[in-house]
Each structure stands twice: as C-alpha cells, then as structure tokens.
Amino acid sequence: MAATQDVKGKGEGGDQNFDYMFKLLIIGNSSVGKTSFLFRYADDAFTSAFVSTVGIDFKVKTVYKNDKRIKLQIWEGLLRGAQPSLVLFSSLQRCAPAEGFQSDTAGQERYRTITTAYYRGAMGFILMYDITNEESFGAVQDWSTQIKTYSWDNAQVVLAGNKCDMDEERVVSVDSGRLLAEQLGFEFFETSAKDNINVKQTFERLVDLICDKMSESSDTDPAVTTGAPTAKLTDSAPPLQPQGCNC
C-alpha cells in the first residue's frame, strides 16, 4: 500500500503486526463517491473517470492512535442488505440460491444479496451522499435503516456529504445535512474526495468513536470482543481485550 504509515510485517506477512482490527464499510447510492473517497484515503489519489464498482471491493490501511496500531479493513460498494437466507460470503451460512429469485435491474439493487455478512462484521460505517444529488440525500434514511437492521448495535456511523468542492451545483444545504445527522444520531462531515477535504478527518473521527465505544462497553458487554463475525480475519489478531483502546 502506498500510505507511508502502513505497518509492514516482520517478515511474516504483517498480519500479526497490529493491536486492533476495525472493519469499516462505506455505503451510499451509486456515484456519490465511495470508491473515490477510499482511493483518496488509501492511495492519496483521485480520478474523475466514473467506473461503477462491481459488487464490492476493499482496501487495508493501518493507522496509529496512542501508540496502538489499528488496522482498518475498509469495504465499499452498494452494500444493500437482503434476507439472511441469501447471505453470501458468510462462512457460517452457505445456502443454495433462493428459487425464482429475480434481481432488480436498478444498479443499486443489483448487488444487494452480497451484503449482510459484511454489515454484521462492521464496527463503523461511513454513510455517504452527494451534495449535488437530492436523490442520494433522500436515500440516507433508507441506508440508515439498513445499518440498523443488519449491523450490530454498537456500530458507529458518520454521515458524509461528499463533493463539497462543487458548491455551485449544491442542492443539499450544509444545514439539512447536519440536521439529518442529528436526527439519526450520526456524526457529520462535508467532504471532497477530489480536493481532499475532510477525508482523513472522517476516518479519524470514526476510529475515535469506535475506540470510545469499546472502552465504554468493554466492562459490561462481551459482545464487543466477540461480536465481529469475521472470525477468520480477527483470529490472528490479538483479541479486542477489555483494556479497551486507551484512546
């Protein structure tokens, strides 16, 4: 990975070489800028060409917080939930496809069945809309319902109004973004993957929120340590122990 602060392995692949692993998801309507946002954060690059992501994708980035190495596994895509019986990629549940299942042709619905397993493993979400696209803002409520339905209760969410560099074409005011975030109980940023505005801050805030939640609930709620179903990925990591994040 390009980021300079990434932790490299001590000759054994690097997988042991972190204190915590957080799984994050970036969700939101097509073309709001999820891929661009992740590309900017992980590789510090931007391209104006639009290539809609097929299914899902992810990148890994390691950040430091109070001398702790936190590995972020960041997934993005049109991760819309489905009935649990259609879950894919879940190592726990492998099911035959539902008989007669028909995919919607709308792009956003297309990959919905790939999703619930990803939601359940996630500790944090960046829910993104495009400030120049009313429809994407209107869909935020719906995405938020998806999060509440499919993720675990302690998942943290930041609402991001992306493309804030395009102020001339703005159709969603900063205030309505902030208001909606308040109503949903989310943190809020306006961002630009293009001009690199608030990209790092959004991730840092999300990491802070997750750390706070961890230290807050670690004494009482064992789900914090066992809740992530991506056991295969976290197995090799030191468990998220009750000493919390120290952050």
Added chain:
Amino acid sequence: MGQSISIPTANPFQSSSFFSSSSSKRGPGFFTKLQIPVAKPKDFPALIGSCMSAASARTQEFLTFSDPEGKFCPSPQVLNQVFLATYIARSVGLDITDTFNCTTMTPEQRILLGADWVWALLEKPTKNPRVQIAVRVLHLPEMGAGPPESGSESIQMAQMESSSRSVCERMVEFCTSIGKDCYALFLFFGKRDDRENIYGVLSNNFGAAVGKCSQIDRALIENFLKGAKTFETPSGMMQAIVAKKKGDPLTLVVKFS
C-alpha cells in the same frame, strides 16, 4: 489471424500520426495497431462478438507461440492482458463501450469475486447493467498459477477471507447472488485435448450445481466442453443472451478462436 500481427504497414518514421492518438481523429494511434481489420458487423451482438473474436485470435497467437530455444513462455497473466488489451482497443475503436462495457477487477476483487473482468450490457439512459458476464480465465494446469499475487496486505486478507472456496465457486456464488441476468463465463485458454484454441462455458445456472455436486471446479466445467458436439460463436453467444427471456436459464459452450 495471421495478418493481424501488428507490423505497421507504413514506415513509422514517415507516418507522423503513428504515435498520436488524440490529435488526429481516430488516426492510427498506438492501440489501433492491436486491432484486426475486418468489416464492421451491423448488428450489435455481432459487433461485440467481433471484439471477442479479435481478442481471442490475438491471444491464440501467444498461446501457440513456442520459443525455439524454449526459454520464453508468456505467463498466464500476460495472456489475460493480451486478451483484454486487444478487446478494449477494439471495442473503443468500434465505439460500443457506452452500451457494452468492460470492467477489469482490482486484485482484491479478483480474489473475492473470482472474476478477472466483468462485461456489462448497459441500459440506455441510466447506464445500469441489464446483463453482466463475469469472466474467469482458466489456464492449462501445467502453465502453473503464475507468481502469487504478491505484496499488499489487502490481497493477503482477501485470500484469507476466501480461502475456503475455490475460485470457480466464488465466481458462481457471486453471479448467482445477482440473479439470472448475470452469467459466469469460464474462458479456457486451451483445453486438455485441444491446447491451441480458446473455449468458453457460459451459464447463468451454475448455481443449480451447487447443491448437487460436491465441488465446482475446473474438471466439472471442462465436462461441459467434453460433452459438446457443436460450439456457439461469440456473436452467437451474445445473440442468445440478448434474445433470452428474463429469468430463463441459459448454458452455452462457445469456441472463441
């Protein structure tokens, strides 16, 4: 296919436009050299099919190449790249990418979804995919897998995430999860009894095998080829896909070269 080898007919030192692709409109830029000059077919499936055929013919040249000294042998990755570069150059040249596009997967997606690239037939105004064809190239086993996709942490992680299932299974699961308008196409760059040609097995119904067969792997898919008496052409394949009723199953064996 013989004439397609890209020796420029004009002396490049005399042709001022040889290296320019933008200044002259559709002038003989670098990539046009990859294209095989054939008459432009009229109907759309045939147009797409012609791009696939051109890519296959070009790839076949590399597949059948044998170095007299036995030192040089194009790797599986190179063959994939030759196919894609030829396909993309030709589809751009024929101006079909607005209707039928080709998305190459990131290294992480290749592992997670099992696909090397995805073709998509796009709906007119929305550009949403109406039909998708996820493609995985299967090389002759003795070619080896090539060097493992090395390096980055995210690739190692993707491998861990996916290690319980074979590439073929991952691809079938991905396609099945989308629905009957998403096809899995396994492209055989050479098969055991015909190492010099490119074949494909296309289906939106591999999912039906998931419960019945113990494993979806190369052997299972190659069986489709063994049983086949006749093969579809790439154009015929596209024709069949476009003509198919929504929701119906479709399985085809195709000879690409």
